[in-house]
């Protein structure tokens with residue numbers, strides 16, 4: 399069973415999660431690459447594809463890449479700044495699954511928070527009072543929590559889940 403872990407990551411959160419998942423696969427036959435370095439997927443049985451959430455779905459690079467995966471066992475993972483157990487979180491990972499499910503067998507999906515970048519917060523701070531992105535005290539609490547993610551616990555859960563499903567050949 400040859401496994402490819404691949405990811406698209408702008409600020410490092412999804413890369414960190416991907417590396418943790420990769421590490422958790424132990425001595426399996428595995429490769430890790432950013433999506434823009436994957437030239438040929440023909441040798442792999444399993445593809446674990448990770449993206450950062452952009453407007454409630456996979457970012458463009460990841461979406462374009464994921465649409466090209468065919469005939470594989472696929473695991474989908476993602477990081478987002480909002481709560482992963484919210485409706486927005488659920489829709490954001492389901493949107494990624496939608497990109498691969500017709501041409502592949504989906505073995506699992508995982509989404510967790512990832513630190514919202516300082517640049518993004520600075521941009522929100524500059525927005526007008528009526529903007530939906532204007533930081534509020536509640537949002538600042540969420541930004542602060544997001545700074546600790548993906549945490550070691552997030553990574554451990556994702557790594558265990560994908561390892562178990564690959565081992566069980568589901």
Ligand SMILES: Cc1cc2nc3c(=O)[nH]c(=O)nc-3n(C[C@H](O)[C@H](O)[C@H](O)COP(=O)(O)O)c2cc1C
Pocket residue numbers: 406407408409410411412413449450451452453454455477478479480481511512513514515518
């Ligand atoms: C242009 C842009 C759009 C984003 N859209 C969303 C979004 O719709 N929902 C959300 O929860 N987070 C959103 N985020 C936050 C990122 O998905 C989140 O911080 C993610 O962990 C970044 O991952 P990375 O470090 O791998 O790039 C957005 C970030 C950027 C830069």
